[in-house]
Amino acid sequence: MAVTLKEVATRAGVSPRTVSNVINDFPYVSQTTREAVLRAVAELGYRPNLVARQLKSGRTGVVGLLLPSVREQYFAALADAVGRAGQQRGWSVAIEQTDGAPTAEMAGKATLDHLWDGAIVSAVSVAERDLAQGTTPLVVLGEHGAEFDLAWVGADNKAAAREATSHLIDAGRTRIAVIGHQRGPGGETGALRTAGFRARMRSAKLKVSPAWVVQPDGYGLEQGYRAMGGLLDLPRRDRPDAVLCYNDELALGALRALHDCGVDVPGEIALMGWDDLPSSGFTTPRLTSVSVPVAEVAEAAVDQLAQQIAAGRRSREHIVVPHQIVARESTRA
Template identity: 40%
Template sequence: MGATMQDVALAAGVSIKTVSNVINDYPYVRPATRERVLAAIDQLAYRPNLSARGLRSGKTGIIGLAVPELRENYFAELADAVIRAAEKSGLGVVVEQTNGDRESELRVLSRARTHYMDGILLSPVGMGQADASLLDVPFPLVLLGERIFGGPVDHVTMHNVSSAGAAVEHLLSIGRRRIALVGAEGDDVSDASSWSLRVRGYRRALEQAGIPVDEHLVRRTEHWSRAGGAAALHELIDEGHDFDAVFALNDALALGVLRGLQEAGRRVPDDVAVVGFDNVDEGQFAVPSLTTVDPGREEIARTAVALLVERINEKGTKAPARTMKAEFSIVSRESTGGADAPRVAQ
């Protein structure tokens, strides 16, 4: 038999009602008391049952999804895709925003509310490769994104290097040779962050085409936002650099680039072609519509939920961790002179 609420109350030296208040996030519990109850819950691995289904099976029918920022369209649309995929498995989803903060991501893996859930999907940004061992948790967990590879849990990610390379190859195929990149966050491209992997793909594609990388055309941005894209574009123009295409590391940046080009009187795609990354819905309604990399968001959501469901239902010896990558495509639209039909990258 697992621990009961009474066991938690005895261990924490509080009443059963206080334990219930903590579990239900009742706001009027003293911080010291709350921490004592949470510590007892973790120590005893207490898992409350929330429904009749839980009483029968020990499962809640709820999974968690923790993402860095819901204001960023990619993560909002990923959350939507996860919710739809989970519904098909009869699961509800609790979505949490971590703001890309490492401590917030670690709290997702340790707080009492994880006991409400059968498993968690986590997209870390603050955590890095050095934190891989911290993913060894006593509940089903599937990792999303690029920050940590080779960890002890299932991992679903995208082909960042090859898909970024395909975006550059698309620009090369329409005769562009002075291709700027917008969205770098530093000089070190050896880590596994999204920006570094996409920069690596950009550089590789140019090198394979025999085109030297002009470092003046590699632009940093503080944020992957429309404002960041527009500011980087204006810097390129103000500094007098010659370019005939821009590869932006996400669609928000690319939409800002489109705005900046319009403000500067540059025609798209005649003077400058633009490619983004993520295939967010907004891109197809931009003027001109945005060519972009579709990284397989729907497949990522379906695969992640399926892996988590397998782990939730797993019995006996735990199977080895798996890493899976979704297929990508280049969606060719008006910003590179194409139609609105996707071209699948091989």
């Protein structure tokens, strides 16, 4: 039997009206009361009647999450974190996989305008002018949207890449390669990381061979394996002594290629990833990685979206989530 609003109110020790205010993100509710109601919602497994809610408030209680791919570990973790943060606000989160295709991203935008209360969008191809149309609350993730005049959450990729490169230089590495460079629209993340890498190498007066800036045809395990194989095919004198991969999946594929070729990590080549996925702490050797906490990204995006929904209008706030270098065995002799 479905849990009623009254049962939630009884469990939380408040009135049904207060429960309704919390579920509908009414701003004038104390934090203590809000937490008590959300705890009761979670404990009882309450799910709002979406039809009744929409008829009464014009809202569905459903928000969208548009992601390029839920097959990648990072985006799967992001979906999980957004789902949990949304659940704490009484939302249902609808996930759409776009594969980064313009038509799919625009189809998701159309769904946003007609069926959802708001959306969090990891944009790859869609243009700012397309997302800017309409008034439904919206938060953009990823570097493709960093210059958009819309609410945005992300990391400072150039600064993080500079710090990652510094970490390798401080470990005594001078011939550093990168795997994950990108070009063109939708490739802003890789391009910015490469820019940060090159800037730090210039400041250290270290050369960057063109062969050391690798643009794979994807960001998965196979691409990482093949890209590292290409670096290992270079004459020994031209090989890098460290490799920075632009996500952990590339790094995990690269680590396997190094193992298959009998290359000692980090003795001969130090290896570093990005995203600090849980699996990175269980490899041999354990993988050093750039960490941008996915839970913080999700919470910041959901909080931004909740504020827009409560206010009934979009915002243009940009939030930069801090990063850190998680040093492990793959870069430490």
